[in-house]
Amino acid sequence: MPANKHTYLQIHPADNVLVALTDLNAGTVIEFNGDIFTLTTPVAAKHKFTIAAMQSGEDVHMYGVLVGRMSKPAQKGEAITTENLQHASDDFKLSSRKTKWHVPDVAASYRDKTFMGFHRADGSVGTGNYWLVIPLVFCENRNINVLRDALSAKLGFAKPRGYETEVDSLVQMYKEGKTTQEILQADLELSPEAQATSKLFENIDGIKFINHDMGCGGTRTDSEALCGLLAGYITHPNVAGATVLSLGCQHAQGSILQDEIRKRDANFSKPLVMLEQQKLGTESNLLHEALKQTFAGLIEANKQTRQPAPLSKLCIGLECGGSDGFSGISANPTLGYLSDILVSLGGSVILAEFPELCGVEQEMSDRCVTEQEAQRFMHLMRTYNAKAEADGSGFYANPSPGNIRDGLITDAIKSAGAAKKGGTSPVMAVLDYPEKVTQPGLNLLCTPGSDVESTTAEVGSGANVVLFTTGLGTPTGNPVAPVIKIATNTAVFNRMPDILDINCGTIIEGEETIEQAATRMLDYVIEVASGLKQPKAVKLGQDDFIPWKRGVSL
Template identity: 65%
Template sequence: MKHLVARIHPDDNVLVALQELPIGTPVSSNGTTVTTTERIPAKHKLALHALAPGDAVHMYGVLVGRANSAIGAGGLLTTANIHHATDSYDEQQEQRPAWTAPDVSAWQGRTFQGYHRPDGRVGTANYWLVIPLVFCENRNIAVLEEALMSELGYGRRQSYQPQTRELIALLRAGKSVEEILAVDLDPAGEAHQPPRLFPNVDGIRFLQHEGGCGGIRQDAQTLCGLLAGYITHPNVAGATVLSLGCQNAQVSMLQAEIELRAPNGLGKPLYLLEQQQLGTEQALISTALRQTFAGLMLANEQTRRPAPLSQLCLGLECGGSDGFSGISANPAVGHVSDLLVGLGGRVILAEFPELCGVEQELVDRSVDPATAERFSALMKAYGDSAVAVGSGFDMNPSPGNIRDGLITDAMKSAGAARKGGSSPVVAVLDYPEPVTRPGLNLLCTPGNDVESTTAEVGSGATVVLFTTGLGTPTGNPIAPVIKISSNTALARRMPDIIDVNTGSVIDGEETIEQAGARLLDYVVRVASGEQTVAAVRHDQTDFIPWKRGVSL
């Protein structure tokens, strides 16, 4: 049965409206009844008790703000009457009970069909990469894309060209601007393309970017680390790399980063070309086409074979969050995280600006003092760098977040952190370091969902679980991004980008554990190539490297 409000933690002094509450609506929580004194929009918060100026606001059992002015019991919390606030933290760990893993007996022995790589890792896809080492090569990358994609059967799946032709026909028929604007165009259709020449290759991905030269030398080193993460990734069969030759991001730098991630050898084809050595565009493109085609022939020899779920590496991400994300989609993902950790798999929780306010919990969950100290140091350095340029973590929530109930960064963060479940933190990684340990890993990235998703995959995520309350189309070039809706209205309004709906939790139809189990079953089907996610169907291949400047 659907309830009117939710109290997330017994220590909370605010309630979340699960539907719009008109003025004068009585609501109850654990024996306490309060009547709304104004209209409370769905996803927003109301005071359970009267708050005086300076009083603490608690959600998820942590401090998420303080009152700016008096708020009566049943009153609406807004950006005008509360402000962001968090408890202090340090790297000193408080003793916690030993973690109890969830019951994973239903998943023991379950496998997925994956691509087994020479380094022992297992991919959920099989892609070929074409990468520029510097932005100067982006044009040549585009030329290669034009030459290869359609001819090999990798053209876009949906075409809007017929709509353009329809508009041209209307113009030639003498239709006015007003008539053009009012016309209902025929739905977009499937783009015509030949069958794939290489059926075992999921696609060719062209990772254009704006880095590799200029900036500071550390930018080039970091970019090479990220690109090396993609080249060595288990979802990648091989790569073609184009270098100009004179840029900061040298081929030798990339090779060194690859060796750090693959000390026993790459074990897959890698073709490195420098334009200034080869000379003409004709020489560069023809050589790249020849080598890439040969690499695709080798990649096509790879086939899926069974692998245990412990071989999965999940990236945990959110974007376009709303006031329901922290009580439906994120905790459902958290349950998946705990299940996979219990099975021996790897999980990555990123977006450090969205861990603001829950730092002490993550410090306390760290497996040893060194891990706790590294997390604390990275968080403080990131926060200080934001303040140094006149910003701060408190400026993280977007207008969409605020409109839909996330009115302080701490409120947003406390809900976002639930994606990480409750398991111990086994490692803290600085961008773009790779994941090497089973369990929950924290990765320092921005809150920007494309930069963060790009980073998680670069660190090894083979599937990304992406929660959203407002709807965001983010995808990735090589890892399937599963889009998870926090509310049923979104899933119905944007079915073309949502893969899984956890609004069933808000609707009272499922528990968090039931939604999480359903989501893990979906993950296994995606990892096996049995289910294609919306972002892949739409060729949504977002790729934005982080230059380590302040990005919230």
């Protein structure tokens, strides 16, 4: 008897492999397009299998594009693996503009909806109200930490950890002479959730203390890019003001930062404290001044309150990490549908991770509204890949062991699914890191595939909310923008409920459509943007921040 047709899927009519939606045993009978055949090997959920015998060198298509080439023959009904498939993708060139797109039917129902945000002088609207304390160079990281220890708890911004009781138990067992084995086998009493101190400034969502390892010692290009990234955070709509600590002699000079701020906001008027240690002398002079001026800035920032704003003021970063074989058929196309809704309302979305657009370059360049933007996209893709290959790698090396284990066995397979986050709307602008989004609609931003580096960059370019899909689970967050984690499958959602916010495994199980999941997700985004709900990454204080060094990071 043939297997249930809901246990496997052809993603695109041109595909010559099927995706297993559940684990399928060898011998399972498959009925597809009037043909009946038997699986010759087991096929794990999320992996692919052939629908005809394939020869070495034969092309494999998924999502309607070339995603690999057979490295050895395969029987009909055989699993596609790293043993029989190698990365391959089509070349790309400048072609005609293809900017027609599907405006979702539900978009009209969101036309008059608003979120409660913080309105800035430059016309942008924040989904949060944060104060930043950041170093221009890694030499100031310790002083940043001293300020954090002095300010966070006293002002009510420290995130309670709640594991002190467990540590007390371990200490007590050690004092009692328990053996290592007894300690390892002990059941520790879980701490009750610690209560945060009441906030002194009720309209400020947090003081964020950021560390990094850049600013000097690397290339001048890296230092200049760092200043651009930091300027993106300082001018970000979710940021009310900032304290910047500089040593004084580093490559990343305060004057460069000021220039980058003016590029992004010519009339910048937020409170900005910039202090140079080599001018102020002693550490105590620096820190005393930083404490006083930061506290004064917080008083001003606290005067701002949430006010209604149209959804067109949302700028959503589209991100994925710990992806699996379901990413491209559940969570990512859901983000794509939500992206199209937001674009139709005049909002902005950012699709990044250029190593994960390998194989779909032709489609993305054709969707650019002008030939100039298409040329820029193709140039950035070729330059980036060439640099990777010169350093002994290439985009083909992007998939991680976890990606491969869960069905993404070539970069082109991973990319074809990752691109679904961008929906169907035209590409309005192509940006190079760390440029700022200035156009409504779909923006392509050159970043690495590394999810924390890419998320850091998207927020630096203006994303005031990030939607992050994952099939394997990741705690990734950001200091100033809420990162909403979306599971591609129900198993990981149930296994890691402490870090995941939304489940799109319901699509795989046939419980809801992509369209239904997208509207459910957008309603959640509006609540998060209004400060009514906190994603798990915000609750946990998962403040990941990694600037991109323009070397190779896949």
